Amino acid sequence: MNTKPFFQLDRVIHEKGRLPIVSLLAAAPELAFTEMRDTLKMTDGNLSMHIKTLQEAGFVSVTKSVRQRRPLTTCALTAAGRKAFAAYIDLLEEIVREARPGK
Amino acid sequence: MQEEWASQNLVVIRTLMERAAVYRRALAPVMGLVGLTGIAAGVFGTARGFETARPFAAYWAAIAMVCMVEAFLLIRRQAIREVEPFWTPPTRRIAQAVAPAFFAGLVMGVLYFVEDTQRWDLVMLLVLIWMALYGLAMHAAGFFMPRGFRFFGWGYLVAGLGGMAWWVANPVPDAAVAPAFPWGSANVWMGILFGGGHAVYGLYLHFTEKSGQVV
Numbered sequence: 001m002n003t004k005p006f007f008q009l010d011r012v013i014h015e016k017g018r019l020p021i022v023s024l025l026a027a028a029p030e031l032a033f034t035e036m037r038d039t040l041k042m043t044d045g046n047l048s049m050h051i052k053t054l055q056e057a058g059f060v061s062v063t064k065s066v067r068q069r070r071p072l073t074t075c076a077l078t079a080a081g082r083k084a085f086a087a088y089i090d091l092l093e094e095i096v097r098e099a100r101p102g103k
Numbered sequence: 104m105q106e107e108w109a110s111q112n113l114v115v116i117r118t119l120m121e122r123a124a125v126y127r128r129a130l131a132p133v134m135g136l137v138g139l140t141g142i143a144a145g146v147f148g149t150a151r152g153f154e155t156a157r158p159f160a161a162y163w164a165a166i167a168m169v170c171m172v173e174a175f176l177l178i179r180r181q182a183i184r185e186v187e188p189f190w191t192p193p194t195r196r197i198a199q200a201v202a203p204a205f206f207a208g209l210v211m212g213v214l215y216f217v218e219d220t221q222r223w224d225l226v227m228l229l230v231l232i233w234m235a236l237y238g239l240a241m242h243a244a245g246f247f248m249p250r251g252f253r254f255f256g257w258g259y260l261v262a263g264l265g266g267m268a269w270w271v272a273n274p275v276p277d278a279a280v281a282p283a284f285p286w287g288s289a290n291v292w293m294g295i296l297f298g299g300g301h302a303v304y305g306l307y308l309h310f311t312e313k314s315g316q317v318v
Contacts (some may be wrong), residue, residue: 020132027123032187039122068183089116092109100105 006095012057013022017042017050025060025077033073051075059084081096126193126248128181131308136177137170138302144169145294154281157219159226159289160212163233167208197244204240208233223281226289228270233265234296255304262296 003004011021021039024031039046059081063074077085144166153162182189215229242256281287 011204018114019112020119023119027120028192031123032185034185035118035127035187035191038127038185039119067186067188070183070186072186072188074188074267089113092116095109096106096113 009091010088012053012059013084015050017046018054020027021047021050021054021075022059022077022081022085022088025075026082030074030076033075035102036075054081057081057084059077108148121201122266124193124196124247126191126197128178129173129308129312130248130252131305131312133174133177134301134305134308136173136305138300138305140166140170140173140279141298141301142294143298145290145292145298148290148293149285149288154223154226154289155221155227156215156229160215160229163293164209164212164216193247196247200243200246201240204236204243208236208240211236222274222277223287223289224270227287227292230289230292230296231266231270233263233293234259234266237297238263251307255300259300262300280290 004067013019021036024036024039032095033047033051037044040047042050051060055062059078061076061078063076065072065074144163148159148162153159178194179189211229211232215226220226236257238259238261240256241259242253245253245256285291
């Protein structure tokens with residue numbers, strides 16, 4: 001079996017807590033912090049930590065604003081984040097394809 | 104082994120991407136309030152005798168507006184409470200999905216308003232057309248909502264089309280008088296179908312919807 005694709009997986013995205021975050025953001029232009037927290041059933045601290053890692057990698061942008069006199073934090077995938085996510089999916093598909101050559 | 108793990112990851116990614124596109128606001132209070140408004144409007148419309156085409160179409164168009172404002176205010180309040188934007192991508196998709204059927208319903212209402220027929224059976228037909236169109240709108244919205252919502256749409260579509268089949272199979276002469284109350288009252292039927300349908304679905308959601316989210 002070719003193990004090369006597995007070792008090419010982006011380690012920032014390829015993490016139990018961060019992959020769901022990137023998957024959610026890939027399906028929406030932007031999402032509120034609370035929306036992600038509720039959907040993924042994560043704690044504020046855990047989600048903040050993963051978003052910070054993704055932000056530092058340049059995959060996620062975070063915008064803070066005030067709406068109805070309350071702070072609103074929204075996150076979005078950057079162009080680099082979308083590209084990395086697409087490459088990650090390609091590699092997963094390659095792994096599956098190689099394991100099922102007849103299909 | 105790696106292949107299994109990769110497949111599972113792809114499924115998780117797909118599920119999460121779908122979930123991001125699904126509408127999250129709690130619908131039980133919206134459905135309940137719209138249901139009560141519909142029932143009250145049916146009672147009031149019957150009491151005031153809005154049974155010919157023009158007053159009936161104008162009255163129920165106004166009630167539809169009231170229901171939309173109620174839904175908007177309740178959903179906006181939820182968004183503010185959750186510190187989230189109101190006009191999210193799923194909200195926009197739902198608005199786009201219901202727009203054609205709502206527009207068709209509005210056009211039918213305008214046609215009835217202009218024509219101003221006095222025939223009770225034709226006014227009753229408008230109720231059935233509205234129900235079928237409303238069912239189509241709710242079914243289309245259901246693609247961005249929890250699965251149950253599409254069944255809600257099907258309910259209205261079947262009620263509207265079933266009623267139309269009955270209407271075609273039982274033609275009435277031009278001058279026929281309406282059946283005895285309540286069966287000949289279009290307002291009663293609107294109250295039952297529109298108001299009652301929402302109230303029942305609202306009650307169902309009240310007992311099944313998870314607090315704060317519907318997916």
